[in-house]
Structures are given as C-alpha cells and as structure tokens.
Amino acid sequence: MASPAAAARPHSAAPRAALGILSAISLCHGLNDLLQSVLPAVYPILKTAYRLDFSQIGLVTFTNTITASLLQPVIGLMTDKRPKPYSLAIGMGFTLVGLLLLAVAPTYAAVLVAVALVGIGSSVFHPESSRVARLASGGRHGFAQSLFQVGGNAGSATGPLLAAFIVLPFGQHSIAWFALVAFIAILILVRVGAWYKGHIVVHTKAAAAAAQTGLSKARVRTALVILMLLVFSKNVYLVSITSFFTFYLIDKFGVEVQSAQLHLFLFLGAAAAGTFIGGPVGDRIGRKYVMWVSILGVLPFTLLLPYANLFWTDVLAVIVGLVMASAFSAIVVFAQELVPGRVGAVSGLFFGFAFGFGGIGAALLGQLADATSIDFVYKVCSFLPAIGLLTAFLPDIESASRVIDRSGDAAAAPRRLRSDAPAEGSRGSRPRFS
Secondary structure (H helix, E strand, C coil), rough: CHHEEEEEEEEHHHHHHHHHHHHHHHHHHHHHHHHHHHHHCCHHHHHHCCCCHHHHHHHHHHHHHHHHHHHHHHHHHHHHHCCCCCCCHHHHHHHHHHHHHHHHHCHHHHHHHHHHHHHHHHHHHHHHHHHHHCCCCCHHHHHHHHHHHHHHHHHHHHHHHHHHHHHHCHHHHHHHHHHHHHHHHHHHHHHHHHHHCCCCCCCCCCCCCCCCCCCHHHHHHHHHHHHHHHHHHHHHHHHHHHHHHHHHHHHHHHCHHHHHHHHHHHHHHHHHHHHHHHHHHHHHHHHHHHHHHHHHHHHHHHHHHHHHHHHHHHHHHHHHHHHCCCCHHHHHHHHHHCCCCCCCHHHHHHHHHHHHHHHHHHHHHHHHHHHHCHHHHHHHHHCCHHHHHHHCCCCCCCCCCCCCCCCCCCCCEEEECCCCCCCCCCCCCCCCCC
C-alpha cells in the first residue's frame, strides 16, 4: 500500500502544473493581444506607403475587427463539438503569416489579406485559450479568467509602445520582427496543447449534464442578452476613456499632452488591477454581486466625473477603472456556467462582442464628439452604468452550481461561490488545481 506521503505527492504537484499552464496561456494571451495592438500603431506608415485615405484606413480596421471578433463564436462552437488541442498553435501560425505578409505587402489588397490573417489568428486563439484557462482552474474559474485577461491587457498596452520604438523608426519591413513574438508563442502553445490533449474530457455531454442549471432555453437566452448588454455598457464606457480621455483633459483643463498621458496611465493601471481582482472576488462572494457593484455601483462616480475638477477627475477615473474593469471575468464565467458544455462558443461570443462593441463604440463616440463636444460625450456616457440594473433579472444559478474538474478528478459538490463551503469528500479543504 502506498504511504500517505506518496499518495499526497500527485496532489501537491498538481497546483504547480496547473498554475504553470495558466501562466503560459496568460503569457500567450499577452503576446496575441500585443500583436493585435501593433496594427493600429502602424497606420501612419501604411497611410503614407500606400497613399490611403481615412476610409481605406477604416476598411483595414473593419477587416481586422470582423475576422477577430465575429468569427470567434463560430470557432468556439466548432471546437466545443470537436476540441482541437493544437489549434492554439495553428491560430498563432495564421498571425505569424499575416505579420510577415504585412511587412512586405506589395499592394493595399495584400494589406487587407494580412490583417485578416492576423484577425483569424486571434479568433482561433481566444475561445480555445479561455477553455484551457477554465480546464486548468481547479474550480477557481474567476481567478483563472482574471489571470488570463490580465495577460491580454498587458499585451495590448505593450504593443503600441514596441511599435513606436521598432516600426516607426525602421519602417514597414520591421513588422517582420514581430513574427518572432508569434513564433515564441507557437512554441509555448505546442506545450500547452500537449497538456490540453491529456486533459480533454471524452464524455463532454456527461460532464455538461452534471452541471445543468435547470433553466429553460428562453431563460438562458434572456440571461445571455442581459450579459451582453452589461458588456456593452462596460466596454463603451471604458473605450470612451481610453480613446478620448486625453483630449477631454486637454480641452477642459488645458493640460499638456504628456501630462494627459500620465493621467490616462493612472486610469489604465487601475483598470488592470480591477481586471485581476474581479475574478477571485467573484469566486468568493458570487459573480452576480461583482456585476452589481462593478456596473451599477460606479454610476454615482461616472455621473460626477464630467463636473469634477482635475484632481477629482483623477480620483473618480481611478475608482471607475478599478471597479468597472472587474466585471468582465465575472460576466464570462457566469455565462460559461449558464451554458455548460459550451465554453468555447460562450467565450468566443463574449470576447468577440467585447472587441466589436469597443470598436463600434469608439467610432460612434468620435462622431458624437465631432458633432457636439468631448464634454458632452462624457455626460452621455455617464448614464451607461445604469444598464447594470438589468443584473436583477439574471437567474440565481450560483447557489446550485457545481464545480467540475474537467481533468477527470470530479469535485462536483454544490456550493455557494460566496462561501467557503468545502467540496464533497474534502472536509475543510479549498478547491484544488489539477
């Protein structure tokens, strides 16, 4: 008979292995979003090289947005039916080819093909990588989703900075250097794919049946629409800050451009912290509570912001960024639990639409600012968090939720996520990574 110490060894190693996978997939999310964010940063070079007008630049953005967002739910649905462990590396291969083509594109049409390939790579990456994060979570789905998203945020922030130091000084051909980033990501994703292959649940339907919510299809559809409206509220407000906050500060307070960028950095730093905090808090107290606070809870602060002086504008912006950014991981995990067995489709739907809402919101708010003023834009956007009232109509699925360890070690004890109730058969223990 194995000794107790020997029996405990696999379990003690499991958390490190799962955390390693979570770290790897978060890093690759950062690399993927870094490469995506390089594209807008090189628009000035493309505009000059191909003598593009703003409509043609808009078509470049549209092509990338369509392939990077609308394809995600489709790919997620396909991989739900037939998981593809190595599709992550293949998707990053599309991005690599797209970057190399963009570096040497002879025509505007080739540029469109290149950005479409980069977008397809992102569409393949997000649904499957979100599934890997959930698979490696050991039941702490909010924590895993937050860690995954923080990687993406870091990459999005780093991409334009690297483009400024590499592409802008050395020209379009230097975009090829970013293909090395994609290649590094492919090497990591091959290893992740090998781990993923060994942890796929064969009887997916049986696992899903164990986690059924008992809700009617109509109720589930209604809840998904509400969650998408919450994403709309959050993303459009956040994009109003990321896209126009510097102009708002310059116009209203007369600050210098460099100073305005520092003020924006405060907001982005708070948003990054909020992204990570929201998941673990949702694991502990329940995701509906996080959604209530993170969307509706910031309404007083957004209403005050357009009327505040510079100091209080910073304070309010930090509060809004910290609290509102905590919503997304809670929304995604709640949706995944609402539609068990459809992690890829749900992740693709919400990541895709979040990206799409941001792009559409930026365009519409820009037109509104041209027609009125930046100050008016913030007064209008200040009411967006009121959409958080719809949270009241979401079903209470967490009180009957089951934690499914998809690596084959079931921890299927019903528990309230806001409590520390132990899993069945593990009295007093916290959920384990596996």
